[in-house]
Amino acid sequence: MACGPDRVRAFLAATAHTGVAERSAVYWAGRVTLCSDPADLARYDAAFAAWFGGAAPRPRAPAAPRRARIAPLEPGERQESGEAEPVRAAAADEVLRHRDLADLGEAEREHLRRLLAAVRPDPPDRPAARWRRARRGPLDARATLRAVLRSGGEPPRLERRRRGRRARRVVLLVDVSGSMEPYADALLRFAHVVVRRAPASTEVFTLGTRLTRVTAQLRGRDAERALRAAAAAVPDFSGGTRLGEVLRAFLDRWGRRGAARGAVVVVFSDGWERGDPALLGEQLRHLRRLARAVIWANPHAGHGEYAPVQSGIAAALPHLDALVPGHSLGSLQRVWAEVVRLGGNATAVRGAEMAMTRRGAAEVGRA
Numbered sequence: 001m002a003c004g005p006d007r008v009r010a011f012l013a014a015t016a017h018t019g020v021a022e023r024s025a026v027y028w029a030g031r032v033t034l035c036s037d038p039a040d041l042a043r044y045d046a047a048f049a050a051w052f053g054g055a056a057p058r059p060r061a062p063a064a065p066r067r068a069r070i071a072p073l074e075p076g077e078r079q080e081s082g083e084a085e086p087v088r089a090a091a092a093d094e095v096l097r098h099r100d101l102a103d104l105g106e107a108e109r110e111h112l113r114r115l116l117a118a119v120r121p122d123p124p125d126r127p128a129a130r131w132r133r134a135r136r137g138p139l140d141a142r143a144t145l146r147a148v149l150r151s152g153g154e155p156p157r158l159e160r161r162r163r164g165r166r167a168r169r170v171v172l173l174v175d176v177s178g179s180m181e182p183y184a185d186a187l188l189r190f191a192h193v194v195v196r197r198a199p200a201s202t203e204v205f206t207l208g209t210r211l212t213r214v215t216a217q218l219r220g221r222d223a224e225r226a227l228r229a230a231a232a233a234v235p236d237f238s239g240g241t242r243l244g245e246v247l248r249a250f251l252d253r254w255g256r257r258g259a260a261r262g263a264v265v266v267v268f269s270d271g272w273e274r275g276d277p278a279l280l281g282e283q284l285r286h287l288r289r290l291a292r293a294v295i296w297a298n299p300h301a302g303h304g305e306y307a308p309v310q311s312g313i314a315a316a317l318p319h320l321d322a323l324v325p326g327h328s329l330g331s332l333q334r335v336w337a338e339v340v341r342l343g344g345n346a347t348a349v350r351g352a353e354m355a356m357t358r359r360g361a362a363e364v365g366r367a
Contacts, residue, residue, distance in 0.1 A: 011033040027056060168292065172205070176208050183268070184237070188227055199219050211250050211253075264292050270313075297331070301326070322338050322342065
């Protein structure tokens with residue numbers, strides 16, 4: 001067993017740090033500093049036992065990995081726990097953000113409702129027709145000339161202008177048929193926070209065997225009352241799906257009259273069409289001509305094995321700007337980021353998504 005001066009100095013420094021009163025500390029200090037080869041371990045153990053007597057200390061068995069604990073969702077359970085509440089609550093929120101909405105239990109659904117009520121999705125915007133004064137931007141020759149006249153010919157400050165911004169219209173079409181029933185409540189709650197955030201530029205309709213406009217019902221401040229009013233207004237909840245016919249009714253009554261013109265349209269549906277897929281494709285082609293962008297949020301698209309081969313989604317796919325998942329709170333945030341991006345304000349995409357996350361977490365934490 002070869003031990004150079006460097007290893008001896010390291011051993012002395014280690015024992016000076018750990019002390020020599022504890023036998024196991026001296027053993028491990030020598031083992032990690034004096035041994036340089038696996039063959040040295042047996043020699044070191046024999047030398048240690050000969051000098052200090054007794055058997056060499058055995059290494060402790062590694063501790064079993066601790067399972068990650070999820071924060072309890074019931075308020076009463078939180079008070080009984082002694083762990084750091086904000087950290088555990090943040091971990092629970094993060095896990096819940098990526099859970100499939102169809103797999104949630106009642107307590108998790110209640111927690112998700114609080115998270116959804118706290119998000120603040122900033123609406124997409126577009127350049128307005130009017131210009132307004134600004135400190136930076138193109139030179140405003142008329143305003144500059146008027147300033148010259150008011151000052152009696154004195155050289156004025158150059159006036160500048162830039163275009164204002166207006167909220168872009170967003171239309172949410174929520175499939176409430178039987179196959180979408182596990183997602184309908186969360187999707188309508190998401191629609192409620194969007195309507196509350198931008199009531200003048202948001203329209204919400206439900207799709208099934210018929211078209212129902214629920215924008216007015218979702219403008220209510222209280223989410224539970226708004227959801228009950230919307231449910232009462234929808235006669236075909238958990239029924240069949242005739243997406244092609246319903247989209248034609250939307251275009252005939254609302255689309256060409258302005259609701260969809262220049263808007264970002266989001267269709268929340270699994271694409272299981274019981275009607276004519278060709279009719280669905282034709283209506284989406286018309287809708288794409290009117291709208292700024294058409295996004296299809298499919299709950300099944302969040303699963304790795306998903307392929308858009310169903311007749312309805314296959315017919316719709318050529319006319320979509322984006323096919324995105326819509327199965328979890330995290331995917332709904334990504335849907336909104338896509339709405340902002342395709343709405344024409346690409347620079348605000350990241351900011352919009354973060355605003356939903358941070359504000360939501362902060363407000364839920366205060367709740």
